[in-house]
Amino acid sequence: MAAARADPIMFSEFLQYLFTGITIGAIYALIALGFTLIYNASHVINFAQGEFLMIGGMATVSLTAMGVPMLLAIVLAVALAGLMGIALQRLAIAPAKDANVVTLIIITIGASIFIRGLAQLVWGKKYHVMPNFSGDEPIEVFGAVLNSQSLWVLGVGAVLVAVLVYFFTRTMTGKAILATSMNKDAARLVGIRTQMVLMLAFMVSALLGSIAGIVVAPITFTSYDIGIILGLKGFVAAAIGGLGSGVGAVVGGLALGVVEAMAAGYLSSDYKDAVAFSMILLVLFFMPRGLFGAKVVERV
Amino acid sequence: MIVKLSEFRLKGLVFLAIVVFALPLFISNPFHYSLATQIALIAGAVVGLNLLVGFAGQISLGHAGFFGLGAYFSAIMTSHYGWSAIPALIVGAFGVGIIAWVVGRPILRLKxxxxxxxxxxxxxxxxxxxxNEREMTGGPDGMPVPAFDVFGWELSPFGQYSLFGMDISGDLAWYLFAGVVLLVAVWLAQNLIDSPIGRALRSVHGSEVAASVVGVNTTKYKSLVFVISAVYASVMGALYAHFQGxxxxxxxGFEFSILLITMVVLGGMGSTIGVIIGAVVLELLPQVLADFQEFEMxxxxxxxxxxxxxxxKGLLPTVANFLAKRRSKSAGGDA
Amino acid sequence: MNGTLARYTKKFLAITAAGLLAMSAQAADPIRIGSFLSVTGPASFLGDPELKTLEMYVEKINEEGGVLGRQLELIHYDDAGNASKARNFASRLIRSDRVDIIVGGSTTGATMAAVPLIEQAQIPFISLAGATVITTPVKKWVFKTPQSDRMAAERILTDMESRGLTKIGLISGTGGFGSSGREQTLAVAKEMGNIEVVADETYGGSDTDMTAQLTNIRGADGVQTILNFGFGQGPAIVTRNYAQLSIDLPFYQSHGVASDGFLELAGDSAEGLRLPASPLLVPASLPDSDPQKPIVEAYKSEYEARWNAKVSTFGAYAYDGLMLAVEAIEKAGTTDKAAVRDALENIQGHVGVTGTYNMSADDHNGLTADSFRILEVQNGSWKLVN
Structure with a gap:
């Protein structure tokens, strides 16, 4: 039992891994929420989700470099991402209505390569820095340090989740999205314009992604290709949590982040990603629909 | 219906054979041979993947893993342990098959x-x-792979060979070899599709519930085709490694996995010739786009x-549909 | 239907073949310099300045009358950091474009994938990648301009030793550069005997936080200094995490981040760190007697004027590669491949931006470890310390 006694250094190390994991996990969670939104509305896995993140970060950085005040730059960047979300749904997903799921996935992959290519043409290939929102001084807690930006990530993440919950349970539009995801035909019968709803889902998902991209940029830097791996991790988080479940996305994201950090800290940094991927397999073996995935009735 | 279908398939195989053997009449540049060889080997892996995706309706976003395992197993055994290429390829394919079976059982229950x-x-x-396993694999910087050898006889893209009295370059020899491998891969795949197993698979694709209701053991068939497609990838990966050197x-990697599945979908899921066209297009496109520099992406x-x-529906099915429609239209007009 | 399709295919192939033939026949006049670089993808910070450098200096040389009275023609492809693409493009350069010499290969993987082909085709090749394996053992047709990562490791560990730092916490990227650098560091430490690597951590190329690894290193027994081998944005994140954790051990980076771009990313966190680099970052602090000084200053000002961007060490590898190629062709008096290769191998005292090259039959890199200078970040800019 000696090991269980709180050795102060061991505890501060543990806390450090935890902070690291929760911060990065919160980012994964926000991306996973974006996946979830689009998945719920259209059953499409949007592989261009990471690009919204990139647009948010890159547009903010380039606008501020042009002398636009930070806050305005953020608003414009988020609006730009929202437009891209709408464009993605209108121009790429909607025209391919009778395409099957795999084809739709490939379309989103094509879209993500296209968007990344555009970003590279417009903004170049360099990594860019975004200053911390509130000072560089880290906060110390029991010997572990927390980047002040981590608090922003967590805070913004929490606010976004609260807004989403409110949106889906209290507003007509949100309820319409939910209704469409449950049964498109029935939703149409009760007068919901399902195409409009789909567009809205893509837009909200893009807004979410771009905000995540902005709050995280001071920690990760930003570049035209930052979306690839973060988007992928977001998908992983959404799958662990159970596709279509908002709670699942948040839990999945945090779990993935914490497992990665703990694996890097206690097991092997070489294999920390392998540990994370093994965790996914393990979760899926025992819970084939992720942690919180709904049982979907298969149409025969 | 079945007769017609297999007749159509035979036509496809003959067409492919003509293209493979006629191509050397039109190209002579070794670079084009090397590109064609590479395409043929990747197309072989894609034909295997298509069995899983196009016929059994199961999506794999990790197929490059099996391709890479085959490639590395062959590379490691031939360079570190002095094995000959063929046994390495066979043992590798066997091992990858077992891995696919072990992994496949649990994950194929997922939807x-x-x-x-x-x-x-x-x-x-x-x-x-x-x-990560640098000692064995050379790590991220990669490792060299010895030439492909058969009973001490080496097939190298740089060699000089004679075939039926004709002198042929190593590039051409490799190309012909890869072409024959692809034809065999297609032939095997088509036989599988037309077999009872293939019919069972297609029923899995149509509706898994219906298939299991009429007594098809869906998990068993899915595992089987998963293993087969992994073995395809492994064999092609091994040959690819030897060819690339x-x-x-x-x-x-993940990107290559995505590329493989994109070839299947772009060419036309479920059409063996279609997915080969997908492989050709997606391998040639970067070569064409290379001239556009920064606009490539x-x-x-x-x-x-x-x-x-x-x-x-993919390139080939769409074009075939279009042609069929036009033909029936013009036939209607004539009558 | 098959008949029509086949006819079209034949026609298409015939046209393509004719076009390609015509293309290769037309341009026999200029000296053709081939290049495959990682202009996009994770190694684009290598390939991008390399391509810019090649483009501007080929232009400049042509304006000044070319080489041997002939113009230079640069034919380049983007391998996106992918080794099989690199091999394909090398094959295209050799067999379709029929280039006279190849200057390229931004990463070790891309270089090594092309090497078997290049050796077979017997064409001189100057690689711009760093790992020791490229020129050790010597390959007849393969040369390279950057110092090897082994030299960097030697330089860093010697500097540590001179400061009395013998217990190293190592953190490296899992990409080719970091992974090879890690291996060389471990090997050099073993040979030096008195240096001990007490922690050995890694991070993925696109990881966004390395706090966990650094926490582990900080906790390692007796650790006195930290060394990060890697390139890209990763080392900048490591540097920032290092500052956030307020680790006060002396901190070293590798030459993989020797650029002003790195200082921009890492900001104040980089204060006090040391790394080995070519003198390109500190041209002003070179003594006037240093033969490299005018060349370094010229390259820096020309590049920055032309591209309105900071120079990087990596672009300089391409500069040196191109200039070595030009010197070899001039010395050989021909573009005959064997003659150019022999001339390359006999180049002595070629002063470049990276260092002074003395090639020989058993050294196809031609640099020594002291072509690296040790720089320290002081008040947000590079200072030459050694």
């Missing part, structure tokens, strides 16, 4: 995107191991997106 996720995870784990963990994304939006 839709969860299966994609699980295959993606398997692919990633394989790529991470290849990247150098491999890096990118052959097992934008154009590639745009072409991929537009093709899939306007030809959601």
């Amino acid at each position: 839709g995107h969860y299966l994609s996720m699980a295959t993606l995870a398997v692919g990633f784990i394989i790529a991470i191991i290849l990247n 150098f491999i890096t963990p990118a052959v097992a 934008v154009l590639f994304g745009l072409i991929l997106m537009l093709t899939m939006i306007f030809m959601p």
Whole structure:
């Protein structure tokens, strides 16, 4: 039992891994929420989700470099991402209505390569820095340090989740999205314009992604290709949590982040990603629909 | 119906054989041979993947993992342990088959995107191991691979050979070899499709519930085809490694997995000739787009997106449909 | 239907073949310099300045009358950091474009994938990648301009030793550069005997937080200094995490981040760190007697004027590669491949931006470890310390 006694250094190390994991996990969670939104509305896995993140970060950085005040730059960047979300749904997903799921996935992959290519043409290939929102001084807690930006990530993440919950349970539009995801035909019968709803889902998902991209940029830097791996991790988080479940996305994201950090800290940094991927397999073996995935009735 | 279908398939195989053997009449540049060889080997892997995706309806986003395992097993055994290429290839394929079976049993119970996720995870784990085990694999910088040898006789793209009294270059020899391998791969795949197993598979694709209701053991068939497609990937990966003479963990990477599945979807899921066309297009496109420099990525994304939006069934089925429609129209007009 | 399709295919192939033939026949006049670089993808910070450098200096040389009275023609492809693409493009350069010499290969993987082909085709090749394996053992047709990562490791560990730092915490990227650098560091430490690597951590190329690894290193027994081998944005994140954790051990980076771009990313966190680099970052602090000084200053000002961007060490590898190629062709008096290769191998005292090259039959890199200078970040800019 000696090991269980709180050795102060061991505890501060543990806390450090935890902070690291929760911060990065919160980012994964926000991306996973974006996946979830689009998945719920259209059953499409949007592989261009990471690009919204990139647009948010890159547009903010380039606008501020042009002398636009930070806050305005953020608003414009988020609006730009929202437009891209709408464009993605209108121009790429909607025209391919009778395409099957795999084809739709490939379309989103094509879209993500296209968007990344555009970003590279417009903004170049360099990594860019975004200053911390509130000072560089880290906060110390029991010997572990927390980047002040981590608090922003967590805070913004929490606010976004609260807004989403409110949106889906209290507003007509949100309820319409939910209704469409449950049964498109029935939703149409009760007068919901399902195409409009789909567009809205893509837009909200893009807004979410771009905000995540902005709050995280001071920690990760930003570049035209930052979306690839973060988007992928977001998908992983959404799958662990159970596709279509908002709670699942948040839990999945945090779990993935914490497992990665703990694996890097206690097991092997070489294999920390392998540990994370093994965790996914393990979760899926025992819970084939992720942690919180709904049982979907298969149409025969 | 069945007769017609197999007749159609035979036509496809003959057509493919003509293209493979006629191509050397039109190209003579060794670079074009090397590109064609590479396409043929990747197309072989794609034909295997198509069995899983196009016929059994199961999506794999990690297939490059099996390709990479085959490639590295052959590379490691031939360069570190002095094995000959053929036994390395066979043992590698066998081993990959077993791995696929072990992994496949549990993950093939998953449905839709969860299966994609699980295959993606398997692919990633394989790529991470290849990247980290430096002593064996040379790590991220890759490792050289000895030439392909058969009973002490070496097939190298740089050699000189004679075939039926004709002098042929190593590039051409490799190309012909890869072409024959592809034809065999297609022939085997078509036989499988027309067999009772193939019919069972198609029923799995149609509706898994219905298939299990009429007594098809869906998990068994899915595992079987998963193993077969992994073995395809492994064999092609091994040949690819020997042909390239150098491999890096990118052959097992996520991007390559995505490329393989894109070839299947772009060419036309379920059409063996279609997916080969998918492989040809996606391997040639970067060569064509290379001249557009910094616009390469934008154009590639745009072409991929537009093709899939306007030809959601894939290139070959869409074109075939279009031609069939026009023919029936003009036939109607004549009568 | 098959008949029609086949006819079209034939026609298409015939046209393509004719076009390609015509293309290769037309341009026999200029000296053709081939290049495959990682202009996009994770190694684009290598390939991008390399391509810019090649483009501007080929232009400049042509304006000044070319080489041997012939113009230079640069034919380049983007391998996106992918080894099989690199091999394909090398094959295209050799067999379709029929280039006279190849200057390229931004990463070790891309270089090594092309090497078997290049050796077979017997064409001189100057690689711009760093790992020791490229020129050790010597390959007849393969040369390279950057110092090897082994030299960097030697330089860093010697500097540590001179400061009395013998217990190293190592953190490296899992990409080719970091992984090879890690291996060389471990090997050099073993040979030096008195240096001990007490922690050995890694991070993935696209990881966004390395706090966990650094926490582990900080906790390692007796650790006195930290060394990060890697390139891209990763080392900048490591540097920032290092500052956030307020680790006060002396901190070293590798030459993989020797650029002003790195200082921009890492900001104040980089204060006090040391790394080995070519003198390109500190041209002003070179003594006037240093033969490299005018060349370094010229390259820096020309590049920055032309591209309105900071120079990087990596672009300089391409500069040196191109200039070595030009010197070899001039010395050989021909573009005959064997003659150019022999001339390359006999180049002595070629002063470049990276260092002074003395090639020989058993050294196809031609640099020594002291072509690396040790720089320290002081008040947000590079200072030459050694």
